[in-house]
Structures are given as structure tokens and as C-alpha cells.
Amino acid sequence: MLYISASFHSMLTTHSQPHQVLSCSSISSVSLPVKKTRKRKMVSESLGHLFLISFPAQGHVNPLLRLGKILASKGFLVTFSTTETIGEQMRKASGIIDKLTPFGDGFIRFEFFEDGWEQDEPRRQDLDQYLLQLELVGKQVIPHMIKKNAEQGRPVSCLINNPFIPWVTDVATSLGLPSAMLWVQSCACFASYYHYYHGTVPFPDEEHPEIDVQLPCMPLLKHDEVPSFLHPTTPYPFLRRAILGQYKNLDKPLCILMETFDELEPDLIKHMSEIFPIKAVGPLFRNPK
Structure with a gap:
């Protein structure tokens, strides 16, 4: 897990404004008075901000969220985003809140967006059509979300997505931001x-x-x-x-974060790393404390 933080942090700091990673262990996560809430905001604004965007399906959301928690625990501000439909399910199942929440040495927050279709829209059953709709909406909504975060004192340092939504890389490129893709196989x-x-x-x-x-x-x-x-x-x-x-779009991301580890596939990881910048970040099945 420490390898994730060290390697990924070093790459990000070359693509974003200098920032100081501060310890937030002294900040309570419950019933914060106004003074501590302000302190939380000031600390979060000094951290590198990673914006994670997931395809709206459980098998995609869970690994990316685990990665987000690991990165937050190591001193990043992490925003996790997917569609509002999944957001509603996460609020009911996990009791998440859309506000800034301390996590380890960093923070995590959630920000969801509408995909533009009603829940009973029959075209949802056609993955090809839904992927086109998600790209159409996402390319409009995500830049607005990134701009809004910057205006609120949380400029984004890097975008991270998972498979099925390669257009996130195009969004990052258009905004002049680095991006990474989490491959979960x-x-x-x-x-x-x-x-x-x-x-x-x-x-x-x-x-x-x-x-x-x-x-x-x-x-x-x-x-x-x-x-x-x-x-x-x-x-x-x-x-x-x-x-x-x-x-x-795999020639565009800063790196590919892969759910594996060097000891498992040493020769193959080395070979594929000559084609793409690969960072082994597995195993992700454990949530950080």
C-alpha cells in the first residue's frame, strides 16, 4: 500500500501545484464545531486533489472507491464521482454523505451527476446506447464540476477513471490535467x-x-x-x-494503475511497462484502516 502513495504522489507533484501533505489525525470526524470545520477546509485545500470518475456499476465502483480510500488515507483529497443513480444506492447502503470527510491523513468526498435519462428509460438495457449517452453527458458535466471545485478552492490535480468511460481521458486533456486509468483485472x-x-x-x-x-x-x-x-x-x-x-485512448493517460502486484506477474508487467507506464497497485481487496 505504501508503494501506491510514494510512486503516485511523486508523479502527481510534477503535474500540479506544490502542496503540503498534512496530518489530519487530530481533526475529529464527528460533531465538529465551526472553528474545526474551518480548519478542516483549510487543510483540505492544501492537499493534492484527485478526482475519481467511475462507470456506474457495482463491479466498477467498488475497486475504484477502495483505491480512492487508500489514496485519501495517504494524504490526498479524493473526490469520488459517478451517476446519481449509484449515488442514491451508496447513500442507502453505506450512509455516505456528500460533505468533506476526514480519512486517514487526507479527505474523501462524493459528488454525483445525472446521466440524463429517466430510470425507466428502455435504452438503459442497451449498453452500446448507454455508453454513448454517458459520454455525451459526461463530457459536458465533468468539466463543469472540475471548474466548480477550482472556484471553491479545491483545484483538481488529476482525473482517474476505470474502463468503459475512456472519454474521461479526453476531458482531462482538454482541461490540461493528467489522468490515470484503473484496470481491475x-x-x-x-x-x-x-x-x-x-x-x-x-x-x-x-x-x-x-x-x-x-x-x-x-x-x-x-x-x-x-x-x-x-x-x-x-x-x-x-x-x-x-x-x-x-x-x-491508452496513449494519453499519465499511467495505468493495475490491480496486480509485481511478484505475481513480474516478467509480463515489465514487458507491458515498455509499452505503457504501468503502476501495480494491488491487491485492493482490503480497505485501509
Whole structure:
């Protein structure tokens, strides 16, 4: 966990204004009087501000939120954002509040946005259509949220997103901000999608559904060992399109934060790091105290 803070902090400070990471352990998290509330605000404004944006699904929200808590505990101000629909569920399930909350040596806060569709909108059932709608709304809403935070004394240092919403990188670029992407699968899966997307090696297809796949720095993969979404018989081709969509923008992020660790996939991480700046940040299954 300390590796996350040291490496990521050093990268951020080269892309943002100098800031001092202060200890907030003396600030109580409950029933703060006005004087301490002001102190909390002053301390939070001195921290590097990371703005995390998640695709609105539980399997995406949970890992990114765990990463956010780890980064907050190490002395960052973290804003976690996703759609208001997920925000309502999080308030009911976890009792979160939308106000600044001390967490370890930093702070965490939540800021949600509407996706522009009613809950009973039938197009929600079509992932391709929903991804287009989310991009259309997100590209308008997120810059406004970033600007508002700056006006309130919380300028954002970096945007972090997870797969399915690669347009966040475009937003960051347009705002002159660095960005990072959290990949929540292994480096082996990441490499498989990368080589499939770029066509560097043959994969099973409709004509040859049972060919084996040899990827650099990996043992031979039998046809039924490649990620299931890449197989021609997958019943979920829309998920393959959604995942591969992230690879269009992977030359833009400051780094790719990967849910793995160096001892698990040393050779493969080293190889893929020659193509992309990869930072292994796993395992993320434990929440920081």
C-alpha cells in the first residue's frame, strides 16, 4: 500500500501545484464545531486533489472507491464521482454523505451527476446506447464540476477513471490535467486485450475458433483460456466492444494503475511497462484502516 502513495504522489507533484501533505489525525470526524470545520477546509485545500470518475456499476465502483480510500488515507483529497443513480444506492447502503470527510491523513468526498435519462428509460438495457449517452453527458458535466471545485478552492490535480468511460481521458486533456486509468483485472488480461485490439497475434475467430494463442512473456494459451469476451462464441459482444474502447485512448493517460502486484506477474508487467507506464497497485481487496 505504501508503494501506491510514494510512486503516485511523486508523479502527481510534477503535474500540479506544490502542496503540503498534512496530518489530519487530530481533526475529529464527528460533531465538529465551526472553528474545526474551518480548519478542516483549510487543510483540505492544501492537499493534492484527485478526482475519481467511475462507470456506474457495482463491479466498477467498488475497486475504484477502495483505491480512492487508500489514496485519501495517504494524504490526498479524493473526490469520488459517478451517476446519481449509484449515488442514491451508496447513500442507502453505506450512509455516505456528500460533505468533506476526514480519512486517514487526507479527505474523501462524493459528488454525483445525472446521466440524463429517466430510470425507466428502455435504452438503459442497451449498453452500446448507454455508453454513448454517458459520454455525451459526461463530457459536458465533468468539466463543469472540475471548474466548480477550482472556484471553491479545491483545484483538481488529476482525473482517474476505470474502463468503459475512456472519454474521461479526453476531458482531462482538454482541461490540461493528467489522468490515470484503473484496470481491475490482471496484467495478463490487459495484455490479451491489447494484442487482440492491435492484431499483433492471431486469436480464435469464426474460421479458426480453436487456435491457441502465444503472447509475449506468457505461456501458451489454449483457445478456451483467452478472456471469454474475446472468443467468437461470446454471448456478450457488446462487453468486448466496451472493454476494447478503452484501448483507443491508452496513449494519453499519465499511467495505468493495475490491480496486480509485481511478484505475481513480474516478467509480463515489465514487458507491458515498455509499452505503457504501468503502476501495480494491488491487491485492493482490503480497505485501509
